[in-house]
Amino acid sequence: MTNHLFSLVRDGVPDPAKTVIETPEGRHIRYGDLLARSGAYAAALAAAGVVPGDRVAVQVEKSPEVIVLYLGVVRAGAVFLPLNTAYTPAEIAYFLGDAEPALFVCDPARREALAEAAAGVPRIWTLDASGRGSAAEAADGQGGDGPDVPRAADDLAAILYTSGTTGRSKGAMLTHDNLASNARVLVEHWRFTADDVLIHALPVFHTHGLFVATNTVLASGGAMLFLPRLDPKKILELMPRATAMMGVPTFYTRLLKEPGLDAEVAGKIRLFVSGSAPLLAETHREWRARTGHAILERYGMTETNMSTSNPYDGDRVAGTVGFPLPGVSLRVVDPETGAALESEKIGMIEVRGPNVFKGYWRMPEKTAAEFRPDGFFITGDLGKVDRAGYVHIVGRGKDLIISGGFNVYPKEVETEIDGLPGVVESAVIGLAHPDFGEAVTAVVVGGADAPDEAAVLAALEGRLARFKCPKRVLVVDELPRNTMGKVQKNVLRDRYADLYRE
Ligand code: AMP
Secondary structure, three states: OOEHHHHHHHHHOOOOOOEEEEOOOOOEEEHHHHHHHHHHHHHHHHHOOOOOOOEEEEEOOOOHHHHHHHHHHHHOOOEEEEOOOOOOHHHHHHHHHHHOOOEEEEOHHHOOOOOOOOOOOOOEEEOOOOOOOHHHHHHHOOOOOOOOOOEOOOOEEEEEEOOOOOOOOOEEEEEHHHHHHHHHHHHHHOOOOOOOEEEEOOOOOOHHHHHHHHHHHHHHOOEEEEOOOOOHHHHHHHHHHOOEEEEOHHHHHHHHOOOOOOOOOOOOOOEEEEOOOOOOHHHHHHHHHHHOOOOEEEEEEOOOEEEEEOOOOOOOOOOOOOEEOOOOEEEEEOOOOOOEOOOOOOEEEEEEOOOOOOEEOOOHHHHHHOEOOOOOEEEEEEEEEOOOOOEEEEEEHHHOEEEOOEEEOHHHHHHHHHOOOOEEEEEEEEEEEOOOEEEEEEEEEEOOOOOOHHHHHHHHEOOEOHHHOOOEEEEEOOOOEOOOOOEOHHHHHHHOOOOOOO
16 A cells, blocks of 8 residues: 555656746755655654644645645654644644644744744654754654555545634644645646646645645746745736746635736736635736736635636636536535525535535534535535536625514615625624614725725615625725635624624
8 A cells, every 4th residue: 555645646756957936045855855755754744653644733834844744744654733823822732632643843933932833742843944943853853755654535635723702712634635636636637747847825724725726836846936934025026937826816806906907917927726715807807908917816714725726728707616627526415404495596505525624623513513324514604506517605604694584685775786886895794683683784995985884885786686785895905814814704893793782
């Protein structure tokens, strides 16, 4: 038996001398280095007593070493558990207590602050943004491209905690084949080859940057221009050398503000991909006008990897996430009864396939509650499949507003508001209301000529059924977003919780 996931990487190596990761400082990590160094990490982990199935929790700044360490953990047969760099010591204490890792790797600058949170972990290593620390020292002492611990398709490769906007954050258990099969499908579907050079400015503690972007490039033998974070000017500088970019919608809106963005600078690019949050149809149109490229929007989540994608050839329809990927079954059902709905009807999106995770770490009841008996995973996303087969995401089920007994899908109201002159974007939420149960409330970001509350309400009259019209419109400078560009509606709901209470 081979190491199922790592053999995908090993088999994809084009030429050991070829660069796989290049940093802005001009560092080149070659495929040969990637093999040797990840082997050294695997050997160091084994020497430190990490055995197959052990979790290795990692909270460090983005650097090429994180990728090497990830591969080392996989090769050691252990389970990679990346943690958001924004997590506080109290949050880290929860994750370490829940996952019980054999080893925790943290930034040396945070070692002391995290000492209490990590008190129960048998071993702690450090790794800084330049790739130094006790983890690197442990690998320094080991020989090269060591043997890979055999792992089957169904063995765990990673645990990623969901962002947990309601209740406790859950650890999604991802198997070797969840990751390997999805990478293979994406290479094929998005036509990745060893000639590709991907702009990588996403964080590597999240499925998007770690798996969608990195695994796809590694499996195709391509290269990455690795930026520590989203830096629109730097991205523009690199763009003439790149063939592809993957980003969250914020990448595209921020880049559109750069005067230098045009068809010439994007001349070598063959593919722009967006996901993790909805891309505004207007951003899609503007991007096309400026660069000549139709952004390819896709949909997935931590638990399912990638489930749908707009086509490589054929119409990339703005406001949709395309078709189910090969091997993925997707259906829209009535959330109450589970009965399948016909096209154009909004309901709960469910998916099944080799991409779908194994369950939530040590939460068998939660896992059972989110799978149907026939193996479909209940995503929690509401959406529809249109007559042409394109999937549309309407929003998270928990964002659905029930006002006076009627269901209001925030997306429908947001689309109307976003179309008004002077509006940049909006978020529609439900807030507790003494008469209606929940009141539809719009939080609107406007430009210099933004309409005020009365103007928005007047414009919506006659366009939306009365029960869908916001009771209040709050004009703000910006919407709260997390690092993946997702609008944090829970933050808005908390902020305005008492709006209708006086
Ligand atoms: P995460 O697990 O952090 O990747 O978040 C997954 C969630 O992000 C999904 O369940 C969707 O609600 C949302 N999402 C991902 N991609 C898209 C997309 N293209 N359009 C709309 N929502 C998306």
